[in-house]
Amino acid sequence: MKVQVFLPLTVVVSVALVGLMKIRKKEHDMEDRRNKFEDIKLRVTYDVLREYESEKARMQNLLEKTKSEHSAMEEETNKVGMNEKKAKGEVDICQGEQKSARDKLATVETELNSQQAASDKEKASWKAEEESLKVQLAARSSVCAFVKTESSQAASQLCGSKVKVEEPKAEA
Known part of the structure; x- marks a missing residue:
């Protein structure tokens, strides 16, 4: 009885072992x-990590x-700001000087205009005096009525070539 039990038991154990080996082989292949897959995934992860690190370094x-x-740029901006403040101060100074120069110019122009007005007034009065003197010169002098024709030639020239001679009045 030993062989009858031992042989089938050996076959069953062998079949079980072969089945177990096939199951283990499938598990081993899956593993x-x-x-x-994990190795490939790890290599891809390392590649991506290196890429991210290079991107990070860049x-x-x-x-x-x-x-x-x-x-x-900040230093340059500060320099430009300082130059702007300096230029603004210079512009303010220049504008102040321009204003004072304009004020002086206005004062001088006012004075010039008043001087010109006074000069024009005086010129007009001189012209009026000249005209009156010309009229007076053109008019016959009342002295000429008393100048005798026999008097000096200069006196007769002053009174004109025709001197009106008054005849002496006869005394009664």
Whole structure:
């Protein structure tokens, strides 16, 4: 009885072992595939990580460059602001000087206009006096009525070529 039980038991155990081996083989293959997938996933993750790190380094360099440019621009802005304040002060000074120069010019123009008006007035009075003197010169002098024709030639010239001679009145 030992063989009859031992042989089938050996066959059953062998079949069970073969079945177990096939199940284990499937599990092993699945585990290998999972390990390969995890390995590929890990390599891709490392590649992406390296890419992100290189991008981070590039951005860090760009940030440093931008910061240095920003500080340079800020310094330039400060310089321009100082120059603007200086120029504004100079413009204010210049405008003040222009205002005082305009005031002086207005004063001088006013004085000139008043001088010209006085000069024009005086000129007009001189012309009027000249005209009156011309009229007086053109008119026959009342002295000429008393100048005798026999008197000096200068006196007769002053009174004109025809001198009106008054005849002496006869005394009664």
